[in-house]
Amino acid sequence: MPDQETIILTNPLLAEWDGVWGAPRFDLFAADDFIPALTAAMALNRAEIEAIATNPAPADFDNSIAAMERAGAALAQVRRVFWMLASAQSTPDIRRIESAIGEMLTRHGTALGHDPRLFERVAAVCNGRDQAALDGEQLRLLENSYRGFIAGGAQLGGEAKARFAAIDERLQALSTAFGQNVLAAGAEWELWLDRADLDGLPDSLCASAAQRAAGAGQPGRFLFTLDRGDFENILGFSARRDMRETMWRAFTGRCDGGDRDNRPLIGEILALRRERAELLGFASFAHYKLDDSMAKTPAAAAALLERVWLKAHGRALDELAELQEFADAEGAAFELAAWDVRFYAEQVRRTRYALDGAAVRTHLTLEAVRAAAFGAAGRLYGLRFDRREDLAVYHPCVAAWAITNSDGTPAGLLFTDDIARAEKHGGAWMGSLRVQEKLDGRVQPVIYTVANFAAAPPGEATRLSLDEARTLFHEFGHAMHGLLSDVTYPSLAGTSVARDFVEFPSKFMEHWITAPEVLAGFGVPDALISAIGRAGTYGEGIATLEFLASAIVDLEIHVGQLGDWQSVEVAALERLGLPAAIAMRHRLPHFTHVFDGGYAAAYYSYLWSEVLDADAFEAFTEAGNIFDPVLAARFRSEILAQGDARDPALSFAAFRGRAPLEDALLRARGLA
Template identity: 35%
Template structure:
């Protein structure tokens, strides 16, 4: 079989030739590329010359690059355009790739060479980036079992194979449960309060299923507007329960057992490696270096945010009481919060949407990148794509190729929920010059309907800027070694570039430049811009409490708090009790669909969203002082982005800011202190 992954790509910029790739190509390609990568590793391990940085550490950074591209392509498709066949293949390939990774990390001959370089080479002879890569490589081995006995290495291999299978199964179960549900409404009376644009999308969803009436689903663009605008409380409750019981029901997609297994395996793995808990293991390589530091950080925020959140809920309860609702429940929050927003600020997210058509918002993000970093984005029609809805842009800097950017905006049955940035190829430097990255943004925004383009809520505008910030981190990378490039940084630092970009959405000067009505071209009225800025802290106390609940739950699972005899639902509710602002709804839980920590990279790391908010608020306050597009400040921040993981993140931040970050900027921005 002619396999495109097993020969050089002949596409522009050596991009992935999606039009040639079939599902049956992945397994043989990945297996063959694993074998080739193992040969590269054996060549390094068996090199008769004394180990040095070039023949061992740098050589390892280069090993397996084709495998990385093939596996990245496969798992990116599994997330954005999956099929039953791809999901089955993911179950099969995940443990094989985990085993390959362990074959490297547990290769005694290879480790001895790495250890020799680490112990004997004078770091004064190395560049700072080389020193950083050496340290990261040695720690990678030590933290993944190289110092274990043969017996314990075998145990580690088995744990990692099981974890690879379980995390993939967790994700697939959530997707199955999300896709399986639909709320089919047949009568107009049940649709009171829902805006026309949402009804049009629901009508289209019904037609796609060959049904009369309207269909709402658990996908974000359908679920969120329904919860926010539907006056029918019983239907809000029904949709809420469908979401809050995903992978919790008594069926083949229940994730409770998988959660227990993942938590126990992670704990066993950490103990095997000499750590008290999985959180201890993870946080050794984070800016927040211990569970104690993380928990103190979260609890300090809790103390400051809770009084504000409780006052916000008092206001919502007063509004709900006018409708005869005596006990406000979680499925009432979004509905009455939107009513309170409209009453307080005379601001309706739905009324704003015509001013935020997706193409216009994207152009605004491109414009910000141009003004800050000198980047230009040109749509390319000749780059292969995995779906017709994907667009590909060539990113240029001073007329030179910088990156490829793939964008994929709308929900499909084969796409998991949420929004994310990923890459198909990283960035590195060769003797012949730089190899530039291929970056992707994937979201779930409402589709265009007839002549109406995709119109974004303001929350979706900030989501686009958030993911674009991650993409800039990847696209601006300027390192020698791929494993230190772009977003290969400490996990509690990786959210800084993304959350930093969200700040621009609240800047009046910037909003004036791009918020225009999709039909008339009329600028968003100044009064509405004032309202957006005034409402930027709306429900900030509640939102902070919600994020803290996720962070505390994550830390509880990964610091050994789960007992074998405690039901998952009970455990969750006990842990997040301090953060809860509404009565409990029996039979619901976040845990079984908490993909960030059980299928993503955020285990013992969910706190990093709030941690990075401190960084981004402090960083943006510097821009506010000097000018939000000040070229000198932007040049310094560009260095931070381009440096990736080549410098310790705190040191990198101090180089940019001139000092350590101060939390006061976040607390002031959030309205939690005066």
């Protein structure tokens, strides 16, 4: 067994990313390298922390807070690469070690967070902050550090501290198991169709399904999966009601029983989260989770959700009635069910608004949409994106992009991974392989975005629906937040902000994909652009209830007393009056945002962030130019560059000149 020094010197995961663009050497990484690399990096981190904890000098900001910011760089490098691969390229070798690595990292993090010597030094600096002449960013970092130790159980007694650590380990294991069940359930399900079954489906979607089938040894047939793109397109376009129902039941029923049943895991996760929060003195996990958010309390988050619910509920009932009337006129002899709503909404858009979703799709190639996102960032922030074929990637579908500022200086590196495959978790997300910082010289960020768009056959362009194009712009908005960060300390960089603020820059970026001047660049005809504008808020009542149902249930299962979470879900939906034809956007057994991600008790944050987003975008519409250079520069400096260097409410007020107004959200959704 090599010693730790040898591992540090020879393991490629620990090597410095010292290229011009600071790119990781994905071509050298292997699954078997991770555990040795993490073991060595954790040992190095423990030595760094020991030096801080035993420093004989009185605790001050530099020798304690800034020193902890410098510690753990090697560990962060390996950890970030692993979690990226575990979500975007989860091969059998990665899945095999995922639980062990999660346990290693949880134990290491808990041990550091429970070190009384570290906490004593942080508390001493915090208590003396008024005499320390710290700037605003340093004060923010100090306060975050202190709160982090408290939230991590640093003040607990011995027995409670041991229980806290055991809970964290078990929660990590349950979260990993939950996510792997969802990944496996999606990969195992297949829908095989023949050409006669394809009535209504877009040609590009069928071509992708034909390619899958040929790859599986059945040329001439069509293979569909539980990727969200297949789900949305079959429900939106298939003229076969039985097939829509088959897809809907399979998609919404993932992990709700069978070999991949996540229901027992949910009960245990909720119980452990509540116990953990109570150990820290909180009334519930939701109270704990929202303590450092913009909302501050579950009551404030719930109040926003229910105010919007009241506005959206009546609109949704009107929309359902209109869909039923349309279906009846078309000869449907049934009451609309959840698997019918998207199909008839698409028919109404086509008939009454002249908006043909399949026609829009023919213009939105993946390459063109990505180029439009890059172009928008160029006009707004002066950025240039250059494809780098010479940089290693972790899969052939991944592209690397070098980004420069208008003055030619490097701004960072972006990896884009957009095509669905079996090893990738569902959905779309952004992450950081390295965050921006200026602690010891400027460090440029390395960012990645991931999506799950169906691949086109060889030689053909991958085409996106308008919603899929919006998803690409959304994740690109997160990437802008990470790339344009301009802070000193790494833990304050980019998207390291309150959960109900982090979705603000991403939701904000979505506006540019539907802007007429951007759509015209794809060659979308004027008549179709006008139709997109006319139908812009059509169906928002139904879509809002789908989202709100998931957000409200998420909040309620994390606020309520321990018990049957399924009863809480049913009772909440009955109290709200969710129509039978409208389903939760995410049912709990496959709700990875909440049970294998960072959105537990915080799925509401998309709506909270949308309040900020809608109000901020109105500044551009009021100016009459969505590329207004003065507003764009202010958004970059006051929102994107700030990271978590100050309270997010102050950042918004610095951009808008006041606190956000909720009415802008209602106008944006057509609910005013």
